[in-house]
Amino acid sequence: MxxxxxxxxxxxxxxxxxxxxxxxxxxxxxxxxxxxxxxxxxxxxxxxxxxxxxxxxxxxxxxxxxxxxxxxxxxxxxxxxxxxxxxxxxxxxxxxxxxxASVPVGEGLLGRMIDPLGRVLDEGDPVEAAAHEPVERPAPAIIDRDFVSEPVETGILVIDALFAIGRGQRELIIGERATGKTAIAVDTIINQKDTDIVCVYVAIGQRASAVRRAVDAIREKGAADRCIFVVAPATAEPGLRWLAPFAGMTIAEYFRDRGQHALIVLDDLTKHATTHRELSLLARQPPGREAYPGDIFYLHARLLERAAKLSPEKGGGSLTALPIAEIEAGNLSAYIPTNLISISDGQIVLSNQLFAANQRPAVDVGMSVSRVGGKAQLDALKSVAGRVRLDYAQYLELRVFSRFGGFGDETLKRRIAHGERIGALLAQRRFSPLRPVDQIALLAALDAGALDHVPLEAIDAVKDALPAIIDSAPDLAAFRDKPGDMDDATRAALVECVRQAAASAGRVAN
Ligand SMILES: Nc1ncnc2c1ncn2[C@@H]1O[C@H](COP(=O)(O)OP(=O)(O)OP(=O)(O)O)[C@@H](O)[C@H]1O
Ligand SMILES: [Mg+2]
CATH class of the missing domain: 2.40.30.20 (Elongation Factor Tu (Ef-tu); domain 3)
Incomplete structure (x- = not known):
């Protein structure tokens, strides 16, 4: 016109x-x-x-x-x-x-809580998106990937020492109801407060109160600025619950693809599988094992394959995934748990019995494994953690027999005492992360027998006193900031710090 x-x-x-x-x-x-x-x-x-x-x-x-x-x-x-x-x-x-179906992505999402379509769930303004990306994106090609070589520090001794997680790895956290699965993931997120890792916490089908608790903990500990919350609680539409982990992945990939590092927690994929089953049955898809549709394996495989460490040509970014799965009656061989175990690069198994016996985090050392993280672990930590797992496993066996009594043998008694100290070291309260240098010192001291005479109840106090003592040792400053190779002198100095911590805990026996 x-x-x-x-x-x-x-x-x-x-x-x-x-x-x-x-x-x-x-x-x-x-x-x-x-x-x-x-x-x-x-x-x-x-x-x-x-x-x-x-x-x-x-x-x-x-x-x-x-x-x-x-x-x-x-x-x-x-x-x-x-x-x-x-x-x-x-x-x-x-x-x-x-x-x-797409989600907003970008730095503007940091600290925000959104639903899987990017609609704001907190009190703030609409999110500032750098772009909108589809929730389903292809996983990086094999040629674009690199080996996992740098660690993600969880601050949880039993994980960092025995089942180290590398950047780009997929490590499943699996256990029965209320065994501390979310706690491990949340503590790991909080520990990234001062690192270069951006975290995405995806809540799928959780009770609103549980989501609240996780989000509040992360906010209270000052780690929310580096974290994005993608929430589809139990009350959300099934479609939103279905989309949530995919949306979370897309949000995390934004950082991975820019050469940065991201960590995604999927809490939890059992509930996601249930949602998928619910929708598939409604759609009259033929039910397979445990009434799950045949494509459930493909669904979770294509989701978790998106976690990766990229090659230097692709920027060298990484996306680490911590999927969570719930099991019933300790049954690790149910359909969804076996699927997820086979898709991931290892699993942290949490045990009901250990949790009930107050061994928390209730990591079952015998059943857990990290298939690639060892390559990413600090050498110094690896060198002191080497024997811990075996010693602890032997102790657990011995303990069963020692219940029958009649073990007067001194070596056995010593072994049991040593094993008890390992148990006490591996137990860790919530929100009390240990730095790599603290972990190395504690395990070196354990190895040197410096903890053998510390009463079990005092071990927590030793852990509390230790960081300040290490910080005030001038010759350890370089090692503390960058724990690389550990020479004998450094090792001795670290053990000495633990001895001092034990003394200041004031309760060294005899
Ligand atoms: N290391 C710990 N020390 C002390 N308490 C802990 C520890 N880890 C977890 N808890 C407590 O155990 C309870 C259950 O933890 P959490 O909610 O993380 O378990 P969950 O396996 O995620 O449960 P759900 O199956 O309901 O999702 C919480 O009250 C939590 O504070
Ligand atoms: Mg939970």
């Missing part, structure tokens, strides 16, 4: 604006496929008439509610609702939005 005299001076500015707007109106015909809801139940809608829709694409219902395409069938598609099902009824019209 042409307009007359529009550039003439003196024309009415309001009219100009109108012409301007008209200029941008696209005239012509437009065709749009409109589908119809044929069935809707429990967050899943069957839609006919949208044959060209793609997997993962967003759809909009006539009341504005959104859904994403989960399955394509010959004459209908199945879409999972991302908003309340209220107002979406059979017969309602549906249209394609021609975009994939």
């Amino acid at each position: 042409k307009r007359a005299d529009s550039n003439n001076s003196g024309s009415d500015p309001a009219l100009d604006g109108l012409f301007e707007a008209i200029d941008h109106v696209e005239l012509g015909t437009r065709s749009e496929a409109i589908g119809r809801v044929t069935q809707v139940a429990d967050g899943l809608a069957h839609v006919s008439g949208l044959g060209s829709a793609r997997l993962g694409e967003l759809l909009a219902f006539e009341n504005g509610a959104r859904a994403f395409v989960l399955n394509l069938e010959v004459d209908s598609i199945q879409a999972v609702l991302l908003d309340s099902v209220e107002g979406v009824e059979a017969g309602a019209s549906v249209r394609r939005l021609h975009e994939l």
Whole structure:
């Protein structure tokens, strides 16, 4: 359309604006496929008439509610609702939005709590996104990956010393209900407060109170500025719960792909599997083992494969994943746990019995493993941690027999006393992380027998007193800041610090 005299001076500015707007109106015909809801139940809608829709694409219902395409069938598609099902009824019209389900990504998300579509859940303003990225993205190619070589420090002695986690690794945290799974993940996030690792905590199907507790702990300890919370609690639509881990991965990948380092906690994938089963059964997918659909392995494999250490050519960034899984009655060989164990690079197994016996974190040293983290572990830590696992395992066996009594043998008694000290060292209260140098000192002292006469109840006090003593030792300053090779003198100095800590704990026996 042409307009007359529009550039003439003196024309009415309001009219100009109108012409301007008209200029941008696209005239012509437009065709749009409109589908119809044929069935809707429990967050899943069957839609006919949208044959060209793609997997993962967003759809909009006539009341504005959104859904994403989960399955394509010959004459209908199945879409999972991302908003309340209220107002979406059979017969309602549906249209394609021609975009994939996506999330905002970027530095602007740090410290924020969002849902898996990026909608704000905290009190703040809308998030400032650098971009929007689809929640499903391909995993890095093999050629673009590098070996895991740098550690993620959890600050938890039993993990850093015995089951070290490397940047880019996928380490499963698995255990029964209320055995401290979330606690380990949250303490690890808090320990990244002063590192270059950005954390993403994804809550899937959790009770709102549990989410609150985790988020509050991270905020209180001042680690929230380096953390992004992606939350789809138990009360969220099934579609949001399904999307949550994928959305979290996309958010974390933003940092990985820029040469930075990220850590994602998926709390927990058992609930994600249950959501997937619920949706698949509603979609009448054929149920397989334990009624899970056949693609559950692929679902979690493609999710966790996105965690990786990238090659220097790709910027050298990393994305470490800590998926969490819940088991029932100690059954590690149920379907989902075995799947997840085989997909990840190791597992931290938490034991009900240990938790009940007050050994916390209740890590089952015999069942846990880290398949790649050892290569990333500090040499000094590796050298002092070498024998701990075996000694502890032997002690646990001995302890069972010693219950029968009659063990007068001095060597056995000493071994049991040593094992008890390992147990006490590996136990750690919450929110009391140990730096690598503290860990090395404690294990070196254990090895040197410097803890053998410290009463078990005093071990925590030794741990508390130790950091200040190490900090005040001038010849240890370099090693403290960068624990590299440990010579004999350094080792002796570290052991001496632990002796002093034991003395200042004031309770050295005899
Ligand atoms: N190292 C620890 N020292 C003392 N208490 C701990 C420790 N770790 C966990 N707890 C306590 O144990 C309880 C259960 O922990 P948490 O909620 O982390 O377990 P969970 O396995 O994630 O539970 P759920 O199955 O409900 O998700 C919490 O009250 C927590 O504070
Ligand atoms: Mg938990």
